[in-house]
Amino acid sequence: MAATGIIVPGEGNPKARWAIVGEAPGEEEAHRRRPFVGRTGQAQDAHLERNGLDRRDGWLTNLMKEYRQGNPYPEPEDVAKWGPVLLAELRKIKPKFIITAGALSTRFFLGESAYLEAIHGIPHRWSDGAGYDATILPCYHPASPFYNQDLLPLVTWDYARAAAAIKGKLPVDPPIDLHPKPQYFDLDDSNFDWYLGGMEEGAAGGAVGLDTEGVPGSEWSVQVSVAPGTGLVLRKGHPRFSRAIALLREKLEKKKPVLVVHPALYDFEMCLGLGLDFLYDIEVDIFDTMMAAYLLCVEPQSLKNLARRHCGMVMKDYAETVGQAGLEKQLGYLERVMEGKWGKPEARVEHENDGSAHLYTPQPVQRRAEAILVDYYSEKLDKEGRRTDPHKRWKKVDRELRVIVEKDLGAFPIGTLADIPLADAVYYAGRDPDANLRLYPKMKAAISAAGLDSLMTMKMRMLPAAVSMKINGITGDRASFEKLGEEMTEKMGLIRDGISRNYFQGRPFNPASSDQVATLMRRRGLRGEKKTSTGKMSTSKKSIEHLRFEDEAIEQIEQWREHQKVRDSFVDPVLENWPEKLASTRVVCDLKITRVSSGRFSATAFDDRPSAPLLAIPVRNELGKSVRDCYRAEEGYELFEADLDQAEMRVMADESRDERLVRLFNDGKIDIHTDTASKIFGVPYDQVHKMKHRYPSKRAGFGVITGIQDQGLLDQLRMAGCEGWDLNGVAKLRKEWFKLYPGVQTYMTGCHEECRRAGGVIKDRWGMQRYLPAIFSEDKWERWEAQRQTHSHKIQGGAQGMLQRTMGWLWEQLWDYGKAVRFIVQIHDSLMFEILEGLGEDVAPIILRGMTDVTKLRVPVKSSGSFAQSWGKLKD
DNA sequence: ATTTCCGGCGCC
DNA sequence: AAAGGGCGCCGGAAAT
Numbered sequence: 001m002a003a004t005g006i007i008v009p010g011e012g013n014p015k016a017r018w019a020i021v022g023e024a025p026g027e028e029e030a031h032r033r034r035p036f037v038g039r040t041g042q043a044q045d046a047h048l049e050r051n052g053l054d055r056r057d058g059w060l061t062n063l064m065k066e067y068r069q070g071n072p073y074p075e076p077e078d079v080a081k082w083g084p085v086l087l088a089e090l091r092k093i094k095p096k097f098i099i100t101a102g103a104l105s106t107r108f109f110l111g112e113s114a115y116l117e118a119i120h121g122i123p124h125r126w127s128d129g130a131g132y133d134a135t136i137l138p139c140y141h142p143a144s145p146f147y148n149q150d151l152l153p154l155v156t157w158d159y160a161r162a163a164a165a166i167k168g169k170l171p172v173d174p175p176i177d178l179h180p181k182p183q184y185f186d187l188d189d190s191n192f193d194w195y196l197g198g199m200e201e202g203a204a205g206g207a208v209g210l211d212t213e214g215v216p217g218s219e220w221s222v223q224v225s226v227a228p229g230t231g232l233v234l235r236k237g238h239p240r241f242s243r244a245i246a247l248l249r250e251k252l253e254k255k256k257p258v259l260v261v262h263p264a265l266y267d268f269e270m271c272l273g274l275g276l277d278f279l280y281d282i283e284v285d286i287f288d289t290m291m292a293a294y295l296l297c298v299e300p301q302s303l304k305n306l307a308r309r310h311c312g313m314v315m316k317d318y319a320e321t322v323g324q325a326g327l328e329k330q331l332g333y334l335e336r337v338m339e340g341k342w343g344k345p346e347a348r349v350e351h352e353n354d355g356s357a358h359l360y361t362p363q364p365v366q367r368r369a370e371a372i373l374v375d376y377y378s379e380k381l382d383k384e385g386r387r388t389d390p391h392k393r394w395k396k397v398d399r400e401l402r403v404i405v406e407k408d409l410g411a412f413p414i415g416t417l418a419d420i421p422l423a424d425a426v427y428y429a430g431r432d433p434d435a436n437l438r439l440y441p442k443m444k445a446a447i448s449a450a451g452l453d454s455l456m457t458m459k460m461r462m463l464p465a466a467v468s469m470k471i472n473g474i475t476g477d478r479a480s481f482e483k484l485g486e487e488m489t490e491k492m493g494l495i496r497d498g499i500s501r502n503y504f505q506g507r508p509f510n511p512a513s514s515d516q517v518a519t520l521m522r523r524r525g526l527r528g529e530k531k532t533s534t535g536k537m538s539t540s541k542k543s544i545e546h547l548r549f550e551d552e553a554i555e556q557i558e559q560w561r562e563h564q565k566v567r568d569s570f571v572d573p574v575l576e577n578w579p580e581k582l583a584s585t586r587v588v589c590d591l592k593i594t595r596v597s598s599g600r601f602s603a604t605a606f607d608d609r610p611s612a613p614l615l616a617i618p619v620r621n622e623l624g625k626s627v628r629d630c631y632r633a634e635e636g637y638e639l640f641e642a643d644l645d646q647a648e649m650r651v652m653a654d655e656s657r658d659e660r661l662v663r664l665f666n667d668g669k670i671d672i673h674t675d676t677a678s679k680i681f682g683v684p685y686d687q688v689h690k691m692k693h694r695y696p697s698k699r700a701g702f703g704v705i706t707g708i709q710d711q712g713l714l715d716q717l718r719m720a721g722c723e724g725w726d727l728n729g730v731a732k733l734r735k736e737w738f739k740l741y742p743g744v745q746t747y748m749t750g751c752h753e754e755c756r757r758a759g760g761v762i763k764d765r766w767g768m769q770r771y772l773p774a775i776f777s778e779d780k781w782e783r784w785e786a787q788r789q790t791h792s793h794k795i796q797g798g799a800q801g802m803l804q805r806t807m808g809w810l811w812e813q814l815w816d817y818g819k820a821v822r823f824i825v826q827i828h829d830s831l832m833f834e835i836l837e838g839l840g841e842d843v844a845p846i847i848l849r850g851m852t853d854v855t856k857l858r859v860p861v862k863s864s865g866s867f868a869q870s871w872g873k874l875k876d
Numbered sequence: 877a878t879t880t881c882c883g884g885c886g887c888c
Numbered sequence: 889a890a891a892g893g894g895c896g897c898c899g900g901a902a903a904t
Contacts (some may be wrong), residue, residue, distance in 0.1 A: 222885080351883075368878095513901085532882080539883085539884085562886090564885095573898090604896065604897090605896085615896085615899075618886060619886095714890060792892070828888045
């Protein structure tokens with residue numbers, strides 16, 4: 001063991017052109033008294049080597065030279081002590097480039113506000129103030145992926161950028177704020193006619209930055225920027241607002257600029273509330289800087305960070321701007337809650353999952369308010385080191401208590417721009433569209449350089465349809481939700497009581513408790529096949545499915561869990577915020593289109609309105625169908641859903657060009673899985689049994705796409721109730737599958753090679769990229785996982801791209817129908833619409849054509865659709 | 877009593 | 889040693 005206090009000096013070429021400054025030596029470094037020789041050093045050497053750099057040519061050192069046991073994070077006094085030593089060391093060698101590995105050394109050179117998230121991979125200029133200048137190349141620390149795998153792509157990219165800069169292949173163009181004294185106008189202190197006139201002069205290459213403030217339903221302003229360093233704030237509350245909006249609309253119509261936003265999915269909804277309709281009224285080209293960042297993968301998505309790294313703009317964040325004002329209101333509110341007379345909370349009956357009921361008396365709301373205030377004033381920190389947020393804490397107070405208080409004191413206050421001095425608010429609001437406008441040329445260039453132009457165009461074309469979906473939601477029927485919830489609760493009670501009576505000696509039993517399920521299993525002499533990460537016997541479906549058909553208790557537990565999942569995620573929460581007195585209302589969800597690495601959408605439930613994660617509503621079993629039946633077409637409309645048939649299999653056929661797969665799809669006479677099963681099991685078509693033959697073949701096929709292993713496939717077959725399978729059986733099944741489709745195997749190997757050739761990046765057919773640097777990992781499992789992702793990304797992304805291209809095309813085709821044809825939801829391979837009755841006959845063929853004709857593959861693309869009055873009746 | 881972690885499961 | 893993923897939601901258990 002190395003001892004605290006050992007000094008590890010820098011080493012390398014005394015005439016080095018470049019240096020690396022780490023944070024502090026680790027144990028191995030201390031032991032050998034050399035920097036970067038442990039695990040971190042090996043990882044870094046690999047990054048250097050892949051980029052054509054040799055550590056012996058550079059100078060490697062650390063900010064802190066002293067080893068300390070346990071590697072505690074260096075304190076400011078350590079930096080104060082060792083900083084001058086480092087500077088003296090560097091002044092002797094005078095490297096022109098300094099790679100700063102990690103946050104600490106980056107901040108040592110570039111100042112406390114130099115957050116890696118904002119500036120990693122971007123060269124900066126630095127001077128010691130005494131005649132020595134260098135280019136700082138900020139990199140994420142090579143050890144950071146050891147505890148957070150997501151950082152590996154960033155480290156890899158950063159070192160590649162650093163190497164490129166050192167070799168002169170990356171123009172060093174430090175981000176400098178070119179407009180340090182920007183001018184942001186309120187309507188009062190500028191002539192908006194004059195300002196908007198600037199749009200026509202094309203001051204910013206025909207682009208206009210736009211942003212909004214406020215929340216949908218309570219919009220504060222829309223802001224535009226027609227020239228870098230300027231911005232105009234159109235406040236909704238301003239007397240000239242309507243005139244200004246009318247003029248803005250007119251200018252946009254006339255000039256048709258590129259509208260630069262962040263993010264369009266939110267801003268366009270806001271704009272509707274501000275009288276600017278970019279869906280059905282104003283025609284503009286869109287450039288979404290957040291989408292650009294998403295497509296580039298290694299960029300932060302927040303506007304502030306983007307503006308900092310590319311334009312050198314320092315921007316206060318919203319919380320910082322209105323935070324203080326909002327906080328004061330909130331603290332005042334909480335004080336009033338504390339002093340109010342709310343009486344003692346009434347005890348209420350809580351029904352537990354084990355059937356027991358008990359009285360629950362929440363803490364008095366005064367006490368809760370007090371606790372929030374105490375935590376705030378005592379500067380208690382959360383685990384990310386931030387001060388506690390009173391609003392977040394308030395939201396966790398018992399709903400019943402909150403309602404009583406809010407009835408009296410009004411809603412919990414949230415700071416807005418209206419709460420701060422107008423000049424400050426205008427400055428804050430004006431800066432965002434300015435940032436968007438200034439980012440435009442930079443992001444556009446980055447997109448082009450990465451070969452992502454056409455993908456970006458496709459995404460922008462698809463946007464209006466996604467915006468519509470986010471706004472539209474789907475009509476839910478209150479009575480149906482309520483009835484379903486009650487029925488499920490009753491059924492769950494019966495199942496639970498039965499388990500308790502028959503298998504648990506009549507004692508209370510909670511099927512939602514994994515511990516109790518494990519106990520029950522042990523008493524019955526049953527064993528799960530897996531363990532949890534904490535070492536207990538796993539009672540997950542995978543682990544106990546083999547017992548389902550053997551043991552009635554297991555069957556009952558699984559049934560109960562299915563009910564619980566559906567009721568508690570998809571039925572009860574929807575009713576939580578249902579507007580009083582309304583029998584039906586639109587149920588919406590928060591759609592995110594810049595989150596999933598393959599380009600798919602994701603959806604989250606809002607917690608303040610009738611909402612559910614609409615992309616995840618159960619579909620397979622009867623329960624799921626019951627939930628979907630609670631969603632209806634609006635009066636006078638009908639629902640239409642179209643889905644892509646075997647989208648991913650067809651993409652795989654196209655990509656792999658496997659002769660047999662392509663031929664089968666082209667023939668189109670026989671179902672592909674039936675044919676596969678017939679060949680693998682050696683039975684004629686008419687004797688292919690659904691569960692014995694077809695299902696295993698189908699699962700094997702899907703498993704190939706996603707790279708499943710034998711054990712995984714076996715789990716799936718068992719869970720579906722297939723009998724007689726073991727590891728040998730599935731191994732043979734997979735082998736036979738590949739024998740039938742050898743082109744697929746070749747294709748997969750090709751994907752791995754493609755990724756390696758590209759330096760650890762893979763792109764799908766539309767250009768959607770994914771960084772997989774682990775493909776070079778020494779670790780077998782990490783490497784295997786990266787390889788697996790190469791083809792699964794290409795196939796999943798390929799299919800998703802098809803659907804999004806369709807969305808864009810359909811938006812244009814159906815635009816004339818206006819709101820008579822509404823985009824409702826996209827669930828990865830299907831699109832649902834709400835269509836005015838009578839129009840279905842015209843519209844459905846267009847939709848189906850969009851599904852099948854927009855993307856041509858070397859195999860036919862097929863789609864089918866159906867009409868119904870409720871979601872559950874579709875696909876019947 | 878409240879907050880955080882983790883096991884389990886839904887979608888594709 | 890393990891071994892399809894990413895997305896999201898909930899309640900029990902553990903920690904505070």
